[in-house]
Amino acid sequence: MALKRMDNVLIVVEELDPVIAFFVEIGMELEGRGPAEGRWVERVIGIDGVRQEVAMLRIPGGAGRIELARFDAPAAIRSEPPGAPVNTVGLRRVMFAVDDIDDVVARLRTHGAELVGEIVQYENVYRLCYVRGPEGIVVGLAEELG
Structure with missing residues (x-):
């Protein structure tokens, strides 16, 4: 059994539009955007009553993607201070x-x-x-x- 690829990295955001514009400016392309809710999402992420809007951005001609998610319900939880330094534990960049x-x-x-x-x-x-x-x-x- 071999690893095939890394499909995407998820970034939870409070506002989609400015973050989409930021990644598009880097050179990524918006692949799609829309709601993600219902029992199937709840079962995958382990949160009941979830309503979110997601946007998928891709590298042109490449396999790498970034998924952005804005949670309408339940609201996103901020676990670190804004502007945390790059030596903060977790995904940094x-x-x-x-x-x-x-x-x-x-x-x-x-x-x-x-x-x-x-x-x-x-x-x-x-x-x-x-x-x-x-x-x-x-x-x-x-x-x-x-």
């Missing part, structure tokens, strides 16, 4: 390879994103940074050099 890190950072700033640290060069291999976007979501960006 998703990393994307990009062609032009400066361009992507500049475009993300129009969505309120801020650099967590700096854009740095690792040897002659990568330029790297972390960016904090809407709702405190942290993404890593990597531009391969040479």
